Amino acid sequence: MSRRDLIIFISLSFMWSLSFIFYRVGVPEFGSMSFASLRVIFAGITMLAFVMFNPSHLAAARQHWKLLTVVGLVSTAIPFVLFSYAAQAVNAGVLAVLNAAVPMMSGFIASTFFNDKLSKKQTLGLFIGIAGVIILMSESLFGGAVTDLSSGLLPMGYALLGCVGYAVGANVTKNYLQDTSPVAITIGAMLIASVVMLPIAIYEFPYGQSISVKAWVSVVCIGVFSTAIAFIFINELIKSIGPMRATSITLVIPIFAIIFGYILLDEALDTAAIIGSAVILIGTYLSLNLSLASFTKSSPSLDVERK
Numbered sequence: 001m002s003r004r005d006l007i008i009f010i011s012l013s014f015m016w017s018l019s020f021i022f023y024r025v026g027v028p029e030f031g032s033m034s035f036a037s038l039r040v041i042f043a044g045i046t047m048l049a050f051v052m053f054n055p056s057h058l059a060a061a062r063q064h065w066k067l068l069t070v071v072g073l074v075s076t077a078i079p080f081v082l083f084s085y086a087a088q089a090v091n092a093g094v095l096a097v098l099n100a101a102v103p104m105m106s107g108f109i110a111s112t113f114f115n116d117k118l119s120k121k122q123t124l125g126l127f128i129g130i131a132g133v134i135i136l137m138s139e140s141l142f143g144g145a146v147t148d149l150s151s152g153l154l155p156m157g158y159a160l161l162g163c164v165g166y167a168v169g170a171n172v173t174k175n176y177l178q179d180t181s182p183v184a185i186t187i188g189a190m191l192i193a194s195v196v197m198l199p200i201a202i203y204e205f206p207y208g209q210s211i212s213v214k215a216w217v218s219v220v221c222i223g224v225f226s227t228a229i230a231f232i233f234i235n236e237l238i239k240s241i242g243p244m245r246a247t248s249i250t251l252v253i254p255i256f257a258i259i260f261g262y263i264l265l266d267e268a269l270d271t272a273a274i275i276g277s278a279v280i281l282i283g284t285y286l287s288l289n290l291s292l293a294s295f296t297k298s299s300p301s302l303d304v305e306r307k
Contacts, residue, residue: 005240012233013249017256019226021264026218029211032084035219037201040080042223043231044194047187060180061188067176068188075169076231077193079162081200086159096254098159100133103251105167107244114175118244125286126244129251132279135272170243173235182235190228251284 027035051058061068086095104126110116118126169189177185237246255277 002240005237008233008237009246009249009252012230012237013252013256015226015230015233016249017253017260019222020257021260022218022222022226026215026222027087029206029209029215030219031204031206032087033081033200034204034206036080036084037197037204038219039223039227040076040190040193040197041201042220043227044190046224046228047190050183050187054183057181057184057187060184061191064177064180064184065188065192067172068185069192071169071172071177071185072189072192073196074165074172076189077196079165080197082158082162082165086155086162089155090159095159096257097130097133098156099163099250100130100254101160101250102163102166103244103247104130105163106170106247109167109171110174110243114171116242116244121286122244125283126248126251127283128286129248129280129283132276132281132283133251133254135276135279166247167243170234170238170247173238174243178239182232182239185235186228186231190231248284251280255280 023035030038083095107118107123107126111118173185234246234249237249240246258277
């Protein structure tokens with residue numbers, strides 16, 4: 001993993017972690033389904049701006065429109081809807097732990113269908129990282145995370161199905177869209193997802209209610225930065241370091257989310273959060289197969305070594 005990849009990884013963690021803040025601000029006013037669909041639509045509008053500056057990206061996306069339809073549906077539109085339904089009954093802590101299973105699913109798909117084996121070090125790192133997320137979210141997990149177990153199992157199933165979609169999309173991108181630019185991939189996927197989500201946005205929009213400027217800023221920011229720009233970054237990482245290592249970012253996101261919650265929303269920062277964060281960082285270090293010594297030397301922009 002090169003320095004450039006690590007910088008993208010950290011930047012992406014920052015952008016996706018902010019989405020938790022945007023959700024907390026915007027969802028109460030828009031509603032979960034309306035907010036999720038508007039998120040995708042604003043991401044699609046952002047990608048149209050990329051097309052205006054460089055139409056060649058759209059031409060590249062058209063060449064792979066079938067694959068990009070799959071990516072747009074399984075890793076954007078469908079997971080966003082599934083997680084919106086899940087969030088109505090499941091605590092954010094549980095969702096964070098479920099979301100942390102994405103790299104494990106990505107690694108399983110990669111090794112089973114694409115013969116991309118994980119090292120023992122990487123596998124150990126994933127398990128340690130997931131354990132860290134559980135520690136980090138322990139209060140949410142064991143403090144009334146699900147209002148009723150029987151009614152919560154189906155929503156948790158929705159979230160896990162959404163995680164499968166993320167993992168499938170990452171592997172499709174890595175193995176079938178390697179020669180397509182991350183911008184072109186994101187343009188195709190987001191435009192297709194926007195078309196799918198538009199009817200939901202129209203149906204679910206809270207007509208007649210007063211929406212604050214703060215809520216509108218939240219939905220625009222999550223669409224532009226935490227979706228459109230973030231997906232360009234994740235597609236770059238997937239092509240560079242592989243789907244499992246790229247999706248390991250789901251382990252780190254809760255750390256940033258708790259820090260932002262502490263700074264911006266005045267939320268508590270307890271001992272479990274500190275311990276869990278340390279465990280996550282250790283697990284991520286192992287799963288990404290990082291080497292501190294390698295960052296003291298110049299490294300190529302792409303590192304696709306598999307051990």
